[in-house]
Every structure is written in C-alpha cells, then in structure tokens.
Amino acid sequence: MSNLTFNILTFKHPDKSLTFYFSDIEQEGLIRIYHTLVPKEVVAHFGEQEHFYLSFKSKFEGSLSITKDSKPTYTITTDDEGNEKSVKSENTAFSTSILKRYYNYLIHDHFTNKGALVKPNFIQDTEIWLPNTKESTQEYNFYEKFSLKVQIGTLTSNPELLLSYEGKSKVFKKSIAVLMADVSPESFSWVIYDNSLYKYDELPDEGKRNLEQVYPLWNFDLRTALQLPTPAPDRTNKYKKFNQRIEGFYKKYLNTKEFKSIIPLDKRGFLPVKGMMIGSVSNKSNLLAFGNKKLHKVPMQGMKTHGPLEISPYNSIHFFFILHEEDEEIGIKLHDYFRGTARGFGGLYNFSKTSYYPQKELAIKFKSKNNPLPEIEEALNQNPFDESIQYIAIYISPHAKNTIDKEQREIYYRVKETLLKRKITSQVIDANKVDSSSYHYSLPNIAIAILAKLDGKPWRLDTAMRNELVVGVGAFKNVDTDIQYIGSAFSFTNNGNFNRFECFQKNQTEELAGSILRAIKEYAALNNAVERLVIHFYKNMSQKELKPIEDGLRELELDIPVFILSINKTESQDIVAFDDDWQELMPLSGTFINLGRGKFLLFNNTRYHGEIHKSHEGYPFPIKLGIYCTDRERTKDPKVVKELIDQVYQFSRMYWKSVSQQNLPVTIKYPEMVAEIFPHFEGEEIPEFGKSNLWFL
Numbered sequence: 176m177s178n179l180t181f182n183i184l185t186f187k188h189p190d191k192s193l194t195f196y197f198s199d200i201e202q203e204g205l206i207r208i209y210h211t212l213v214p215k216e217v218v219a220h221f222g223e224q225e226h227f228y229l230s231f232k233s234k235f236e237g238s239l240s241i242t243k244d245s246k247p248t249y250t251i252t253t254d255d256e257g258n259e260k261s262v263k264s265e266n267t268a269f270s271t272s273i274l275k276r277y278y279n280y281l282i283h284d285h286f287t288n289k290g291a292l293v294k295p296n297f298i299q300d301t302e303i304w305l306p307n308t309k310e311s312t313q314e315y316n317f318y319e320k321f322s323l324k325v326q327i328g329t330l331t332s333n334p335e336l337l338l339s340y341e342g343k344s345k346v347f348k349k350s351i352a353v354l355m356a357d358v359s360p361e362s363f364s365w366v367i368y369d370n371s372l373y374k375y376d377e378l379p380d381e382g383k384r385n386l387e388q389v390y391p392l393w394n395f396d397l398r399t400a401l402q403l404p405t406p407a408p409d410r411t412n413k414y415k416k417f418n419q420r421i422e423g424f425y426k427k428y429l430n431t432k433e434f435k436s437i438i439p440l441d442k443r444g445f446l447p448v449k450g451m452m453i454g455s456v457s458n459k460s461n462l463l464a465f466g467n468k469k470l471h472k473v474p475m476q477g478m479k480t481h482g483p484l485e486i487s488p489y490n491s492i493h494f495f496f497i498l499h500e501e502d503e504e505i506g507i508k509l510h511d512y513f514r515g516t517a518r519g520f521g522g523l524y525n526f527s528k529t530s531y532y533p534q535k536e537l538a539i540k541f542k543s544k545n546n547p548l549p550e551i552e553e554a555l556n557q558n559p560f561d562e563s564i565q566y567i568a569i570y571i572s573p574h575a576k577n578t579i580d581k582e583q584r585e586i587y588y589r590v591k592e593t594l595l596k597r598k599i600t601s602q603v604i605d606a607n608k609v610d611s612s613s614y615h616y617s618l619p620n621i622a623i624a625i626l627a628k629l630d631g632k633p634w635r636l637d638t639a640m641r642n643e644l645v646v647g648v649g650a651f652k653n654v655d656t657d658i659q660y661i662g663s664a665f666s667f668t669n670n671g672n673f674n675r676f677e678c679f680q681k682n683q684t685e686e687l688a689g690s691i692l693r694a695i696k697e698y699a700a701l702n703n704a705v706e707r708l709v710i711h712f713y714k715n716m717s718q719k720e721l722k723p724i725e726d727g728l729r730e731l732e733l734d735i736p737v738f739i740l741s742i743n744k745t746e747s748q749d750i751v752a753f754d755d756d757w758q759e760l761m762p763l764s765g766t767f768i769n770l771g772r773g774k775f776l777l778f779n780n781t782r783y784h785g786e787i788h789k790s791h792e793g794y795p796f797p798i799k800l801g802i803y804c805t806d807r808e809r810t811k812d813p814k815v816v817k818e819l820i821d822q823v824y825q826f827s828r829m830y831w832k833s834v835s836q837q838n839l840p841v842t843i844k845y846p847e848m849v850a851e852i853f854p855h856f857e858g859e860e861i862p863e864f865g866k867s868n869l870w871f872l
Contacts, residue, residue: 177453177754177756177762177763177766178447178754178755178756179447179448179453179752179753179754179755179762179766179768180445180446180447180448180752180753180755181330181445181446181447181448181750181751181752182337182338182339182417182418182421182445182750182751182752182753183330183335183336183337183338183445183446183750184335184336184338184425184429184440184441184444184445184446185331185333185334185335185336185440185441185446186333186334186335186336186438186439186440186441187333187334187439187441188245188246188334189245189437189438189439190245191244191245191246192242192243192244192245193242193243193244193245193269193277194240194241194242195229195230195231195240195241195269195273195277196229196230196231196232196233196234196235196238196239196240196241197213197214197217197220197221197227197228197229197238197239197240197241198221198227198228198229198230198235198237198238198239199221199222199224199227199228200228200237201226201228202228202235204230205228205229205230206228206229206230206231206276206280206298207226207227207228207229208226208227208228208229208272208273208276209225209226210223210224210225210226210227212270212272212273213227213229213270213273214241214243214269214270216239216241217239217241220239221239229273231277231280243267243268243269244267244268245268245269245274246268271327271328274325274327274334275325275326275327276297276298278325278334278438279297279298279299279300279301279323279324279325280297281437281438282297282301282323282325282437282438283297283301285433285434285437286301286303286428290370291303291304291305292304292305292306292318292367292370292371292372293371293372294372295371295372295373299324300322300323300324300325300337301322301323301324302320302321302322302323302341303320303321303322303323303428304318304319304320304344304372305318305319305320305321306318306319307319307343310343313348314347314348314349315345315346315347315348315393316345316346316348316390317343317344317345317346318343318344318345318346319340319342319343319420320340320341320342320343320344321338321339321340321341321420321421321424322337322338322339322341323336323337323338324336324337324339325337329770329771330446330770330771331446333441335446336429336438336440337749337750338421338424338425338429339417339421339749339751340416340417340420340421340424344392344393345392345393346367346390346391346392346393347390347391347392347393347397348390349390350386350387350388350389350390351363351366351375351386351387351389351390351391352386352387352389353387354391354397354401355386357400357401358397358400358401359400360375361396362394362396362397362399362400363375363391363397364391364392364394364396365391365392365394366378366382366389366390366391366392367389367390367392368382368385368388368389368390369381369382369388375391398579399579399581402579403579404579405577405579410793411794412759412760412761412790412794413794413795413796414751414753414759414760414761414794414796415759415760415794417751418753418760425444425445430444448752448768452768452769452770453766453767453768453769454766454767454768454769454817454820455763455765455766455767456765456767456817456820456821456824457817457821459637459638460765460821460824460825461764461765461783461828462637463477463634463635463636463637463828464484464634464635464636464637465477465478465480465481465482465483465484465633465634466481466482466483466484466528467481468484469481470637472783473781474623474633474634474828474834474835474836475619475834475835477634478526478527478619478623478633478634478834479526482527482528483527483528483623483626483631483632483633483634484632484633484634484635485631485632486528486529486626486631487529487530487565487626487629487630487631488630488631489564489565489629489630491532491563491564491565492529492530492532492564492565492566492567492629493532493533493534493537493564493565493566493567494513494531494532494533494534494566494567494568494569495533495534495535495537495538495539495566495567495568495569496509496510496533496538496539496568496569496570496571497538497539497541497551497568497569497570497571497590498538498539498540498541498570498571498606499540499541499542499544499547499571499573499606500540500541500542501573502571502573502606503540505571505604505606505609505610506538506571508609508610509569509571509604509609510533512615512618513531513533514531517615518615519614519615519616519618520615520618520619523622523625526618526619526622527622527623527625527626527631527633528626528631529622529625529626529629529631537558537566539551539554539555539558541554544573544574545582545583545586546586547586547590548586548589548590548593551590551593552593555593555594555597560597560599565629566599566600567599567600567601567602567625567628567629568594568599568600568601568602569601569602569604570590570594570601570602570603570604571604571606571609572586572587572590572603572604572605572606573606573607574586574587575605575607576603576605585855587603588852588855588856589855590603591603591852591870591871592855592856592857592862595861595862595864595865595868595870596862596864598864600628600629600864600868600869600870601628601870602621602624602625602628604621619834620832620833620834620835623831623832623833623834624831624832624869624872626831627831627869627872628868628869628870628872630868633831634828634829635829636825636826636828636829638825641706642704642705642706643705643706643707643708643709644665644694644695644698644705644708644709645665645709645711645822645826645842646663646664646665646691646694646708646709646710646711646842647663647664647710647711647826647840647841647842647843647845647846648661648662648663648664648687648710648711648712648713648843648846649661649662649663649664649713649842649843649844649845649846649847649848649849649850650662650681650713650714650846650847650850651847651848651850651851653851653854658680658681658854659680659681660678660679660680660681660850660851660853660854661678661679661680661681661683661687661713661846661850662676662677662678662845662846662847662848662849662850662853663676663677663678663679663687663690663691663846664676664841664842664845664846664849665677665690665691665694673841673845673869675694675866675867676845676846676849676861676865676866676867677690677861677866678846678849678850678853678859678861684719684720684723685723687720688720688723688724688727689723689727691708691710691724691727692724692727692728692731695708695727695728695731695733696731699731699733705733705735706735707735707736707737707738708724708728708735708736708737708738709738709740709819709822710724710737710738710739710740711740711742711823711826711840711842711843712739712740712741712742713741713742713743713843713846713847714741714743715741715801716739716741716803721737721739721805724737725737725805736804736805736806736809737804737805738802738803738804738809738810738819739802739803739804740800740801740802740803740819740823741799741800741801741803742798742799742800742823742839742840742842742843743798743799744796744798744799744839749799750770750776750799751776751796751797752768752776752778752797757782759782759788759794761778761780761782761788761794762778762782762797763778763782763783763784764778764779764780764781764782764783764836765778765779765824766778767800767820773801773802773803773810774799774800774801775799775800775801775802775820776797776798776799776800777797777798777799777800777820777823777824778797779795779797779798779824779827779836779837779838779839780792780793780794780795780836780838781793781835781836792835792836793835795837795838796838797838798823798838798839800820800823802816802819802820823840823842824840826840826841826842827839827840827841829841830844831869831872832872845869845871848871848872849861849871852871
C-alpha cells in the first residue's frame with residue numbers, strides 16, 4: 176500500500192463559541208448571505224427575505240448579535256435493537272457555510288495586514304500572491320500564487336485547510352496609461368494598483384485617476400492585441416513543483432505562532448491518507464486489444480508489436496494534399512514519410528496498416544495564405560470525387576492552429592468544415608513543424624489519427640461487453656463570444672467505440688436530453704434489454720439537466736438506472752495527494768481515493784507497478800469523480816462503484832489522437848474537442864458526415 180499524503184492541514188476551532196452580527200439592510204463592509212444559511216433567530220427577528228447581511232467584527236446600529244457554538248452537537252436516534260437510525264444536527268452552532276466564511280475572513284485579514292497581495296474575494300478561499308523577483312524580466316514582474324480554502328468535516332471531523340499552489344502570473348511593467356494607446360479597455364482583466372488586486376472595471380476612482388500606477392496582468396486578450404508569443408506549456412513534474420511550493424509556504428507563513436493564534440493548525444502537518452480510503456482499479460483495466468486480439472497496456476508498443484485491432488473497412492482510400500504553393504517541398508517530405516521512404520518512420524502501412532494511395536491530380540495548391548478558402552472550394556468543386564471511394568485530405572496549414580491572429584486561426588476550422596460537407600475527413604499538418612529534426616516522433620500520432628478518421632480501430636478496451644449505453648458530455652467556452660458549448664459522444668457499447676457526436680449551447684438542456692433519448696431508443700430497438708444508462712458529465716449534473724432524461728425514460732417505458740459520473744480536472748484549488756514512497760511523488764496509475772459522499776480521486780497516468788516511468792509521458796494530476804444514481808441504493812454497492820471507476824479509467828485509454836496516455840477519458844475529451852470547433856462552423860451546425868466520423872482528432 177502506498178504512503179500517500181493530502182495537501183490538507185487540519186485545525187481545531189479556536190473558540191468554543193462565536194458571536195456574529197446580522198442585519199436585514201445592506202451596508203458597506205457587510206457580507207451578504209443567503210437566507211437558508213443564517214440562524215433561525217435572524218429570520219424570526221427581521222422577517223423573511225432572500226438575503227441578510229453579516230459582520231464578523233463588531234456590533235453596529237440595528238444589528239442582531241447571536242452567539243453560538245463553533246462545533247455543532249448532534250442527537251443520534253436508534254431502533255429497538257440499538258442500531259443507529261438517524262443523526263440530527265441541533266441548532267446550537269452556526270452553519271458550516273458561515274463558519275467557512277469566518278475562517279476565510281480571518282486568513283484574508285491576516286495576510287492583508289502583513290502587506291501581502293491578496294485577491295479581494297474571500298468567500299470561497301483566500302488567494303495570496305508572492306513576488307518572484309528571481310524570474311522578473313524587463314517586461315514583466317512575476318508572482319507565485321497560493322490558495323487557502325477552508326472546509327469543515329470533509330475528510331476528518333475537524334475544520335481543514337486546503338493549501339494549493341496556483342502557478343505563476345505575470346504582470347506588465349508598463350502601466351495601463353502606456354499600454355492603452357495600443358490596447359482597447361476590454362482587453363484588461365485583473366490589474367494591480369497600490370499593492371492591491373482589482374478587476375479593471377472595479378478600480379476605485381483614485382486608481383482611475385492614476386492609470387500610470389495601474390499595471391495589468393497578462394491575459395490572452397492582451398497577448399492578441401499586442402501580438403505577443405504564447406508561453407510554451409510547462410511539461411515538468413507538477414507533483415514535485417506543487418509539493419515543494421506548498422511545503423515552503425507552510426513552513427514560512429503558516430507554521431508560525433502568529434498564524435496559529437488565529438488558525439491553530441495540527442502540529443503533525445499535512446494529512447496522511449488512511450489506507451482504508453485507498454483502492455485500485457482492476458489489473459485488466461490497463462489492457463488494450465490490438466491486432467489478432469493480442470493484448471498490451473502501452474499503445475505505442477502495442478501498435479508496433481501487433482498492429483491495429485481493425486484496419487479501415489474501405490477498399491478504396493485516396494489521399495490528396497492541400498497546401499500553399501510555397502510549401503511544395505513540405506508536401507514532398509510528408510509524402511516520403513507516409514510511404515516509408517523518409518528516415519525515422521516506416522510509413523503509414525507498416526505502422527497502422529493504412530494503405531497510402533496519393534492522388535496527385537486531386538492536389539490543391541493555393542496562392543493566398545490569409546484567405547485560401549475560395550481557392551480551395553473552387554478546386555474541390557472541380558475535382559471528380561467518386562462516391563465509392565473514401566477520400567482523406569492532408570491539409571498543410573501555413574499557420575499554426577493556435578496562432579494569435581484570429582483570422583488565420585479561423586481558416587483551420589473553415590477548411591475542416593468545407594471538407595466535411597463533401598464527406599471528406601482530413602488531417603491538418605502545421606507546415607512550420609515538418610522540417611524539425613524530431614518531427615518523425617509525431618508521425619505515430621498522426622498515423623493512428625488517420626486510421627481512426629478512416630473508421631479503423633487502432634485498439635479497443637479488453638472488456639466484457641454488456642447492454643448499456645455510455646454517453647459522454649464535455650464543454651468548451653468560446654473566448655471570442657464568451658458562450659459555453661457542450662458536446663456529446665454516444666457509445667452503444669462499453670468498449671469505447673463511438674458512433675455519434677452532437678453539439679449544443681450550454682442552455683439547450685432539452686435538446687441534449689432529446690439526443691440522449693434518441694440514442695437510447697435506437698439502442699433499445701436493436702437489443703432485447705438495456706441494463707443501464709451511464710453518463711459521464713463534465714461537471715455536477717443539475718436536476719434541470721437530468722429531469723428531461725428521466726421523464727423521457729418513463730415515456731419509453733424503460734425502467735433502468737441512470738448513473739451520472741461528474742468528471743473534473745484537478746488542475747488547481749483542489750485536493751491532490753502525493754506518494755511519499757516515490758521520489759517523483761505521483762501515485763501509481765489506477766490508484767483511487769474515496770473522499771466520501773460519492774467523491775473519488777482517480778490517478779490516471781503511465782506509472783505502472785514494476786515498470787520504469789518515462790518522464791516524457793508526463794505527470795498528470797488526478798481527476799475528480801462524483802458518482803450519483805437515480806436509484807441511490809445502487810451506489811452503496813462497492814462492486815458497482817468500482818466497476819464505474821474502472822470504466823472511466825479504461826475510457827481514458829481510448830484516445831486516438833496520440834499513442835501517449837491521457838488522464839481525461841474520451842467520453843469527456845472528445846465532446847470537448849467537438850465543442851471547441853463547433854461554434855466556428857457556418858450556422859453552428861456539424862455536417863451530417865461529421866456526426867459519425869472522428870474528423871476532429
């Protein structure tokens with residue numbers, strides 16, 4: 176059993192009782208609080224209203240002072256045989272919501288008084304920014320960010336302090352007064368003025384009069400406006416960096432007499448994970464089926480040794496290139512890679528059993544780099560495409576997919592769309608990368624994506640089939656419109672084969688429910704019995720989102736359980752755990768921790784027992800799972816719960832865009848990728864061919 180430790184510190188309530196002050200009138204300096212969270216005495220005194228107002232400091236005119244215990248007391252009732260029947264909380268303590276805000280308030284006040292840079296909102300947590308002078312440059316000042324979040328009785332019976340490292344932020348050394356000549360006001364988000372953090376549109380009047388002393392934080396809008404390069408992603412070990420930062424912060428700022436006088440932390444430090452909370456997915460969950468149904472746990476090795484599980488079903492596959500006239504040499508180099516005559520890659524056929532048959536007469540060379548679509552569409556209209564042949568276009572883009580130029584970025588999506596309308600899938604290649612001496616390392620990823628787009632199957636899960644429908648729902652917020660889109664992916668089996676994709680705006684809950692119900696109806700028509708519906712959702716599913724699905728199942732007269740698994744990344748401000756028995760600190764792949772109340776941490780990586788982990792495969796943080804069922808009794812069965820966790824783990828191994836392991840299951844990742852592209856399509860509509868093809872890989 177691994178020796179794991181949370182990023183959590185526990186503490187005792189510093190006072191046995193607390194006195195707070197309430198009002199029914201909003202006043203400066205008071206905290207607004209919802210009526211269900213205040214003591215009953217407040218409602219009895221002031222009468223019913225939606226919000227009340229609270230001060231932790233001192234009595235003020237018209238306020239009602241209330242004293243309560245800091246720790247609630249409970250009444251436990253038992254049946255005739257002495258078994259616990261119910262636990263009722265007495266009205267002797269403030270709500271946990273008020274207590275969390277109180278402790279957050281104390282922490283926020285403590286660091287503000289010490290002159291630290293603190294984010295203004297302390298309701299959910301306290302975020303502290305510490306200057307990192309070692310990394311400052313001529314253009315930017317850097318800050319290390321830490322968050323302290325109070326939670327009560329989550330993992331222990333005590334209050335807990337969740338300490339997270341939030342990474343770095345960089346702040347322009349040029350003031351807004353200097354930058355505003357080149358940047359619109361809408362591009363500014365957070366700013367620093369007088370050693371305090373503000374939203375730009377919430378700057379005090381004094382700051383607005385002294386913009387030469389207001390410094391903006393780097394953000395993507397400023398990057399675009401100022402034509403700045405995008406920082407390269409950090410691929411170093413997150414666990415070590417995170418752990419080193421929080422250990423240092425704890426020793427310097429929290430494990431002190433001054434801080435402990437307000438938050439009396441347990442002297443034992445960070446909270447160890449109890450052995451009874453730790454589990455592991457089944458050993459078979461790592462196994463994937465490749466050619467001739469041979470098994471392997473590593474996609475790259477499985478492909479090299481056994482080849483793909485299923486080759487493309489099309490008898491005739493024709494490749495053709497779309498490229499700028501200046502990139503002809505790039506096209507020739509790719510052609511050599513694909514046929515296996517270039518050094519470093521044995522060719523599409525040798526690696527993925529994909530027949531490579533290029534059609535030179537279909538090749539499209541365009542002249543305009545910034546507006547190639549009219550030329551491409553004209554050439555496509557003139558090309559003699561045969562409906563009995565499956566075509567795939569290799570689009571060599573003169574612009575990177577994530578270029579800062581919005582118009583250039585849009586070309587990528589429009590080329591994809593115009594091809595899909597003609598039932599042509601495509602593979603986009605960045606022309607600027609092909610000449611790299613290490614480019615051949617990318618070709619296995621390109622090869623499996625091409626195979627998947629041609630309806631082949633590089634591999635699948637080695638799992639027993641069962642009658643269930645698995646639906647994945649992921650989301651992506653379009654930064655240009657600030658609208659969130661949700662994508663959905665449907666699998667008629669639990670082995671990871673998807674057969675349909677849809678996309679909607681976030682508020683289209685009825686449309687999402689309708690598409691899920693249609694899929695169930697289709698499945699039920701072909702199968703004698705549907706055992707269950709499993710939905711992997713990118714967040715906690717609301718009753719508003721679930722109700723139309725439940726209503727629809729009743730109309731279909733299908734009395735089946737609906738399991739909903741919320742699946743979240745734990746990138747920041749959340750709970751993680753470290754393996755103290757391994758120098759790199761990342762727990763073994765497949766390890767999960769039961770956090771209670773249907774919540775789990777799942778470590779999904781490539782560190783396997785008895786094998787050497789390769790650093791280039793990364794150190795992904797765990798994902799956080801929540802498990803709910805419309806028949807709540809079913810989630811009390813440990814076997815069912817473990818089976819559902821295993822399934823999430825397995826679906827992360829079905830990512831066909833790369834031979835490298837992903838930590839997010841494709842049930843969430845694929846819909847997220849569709850939702851990212853969907854709003855760029857004309858009329859926000861996926862062409863019919865694109866609803867059943869993996870064109871987005």
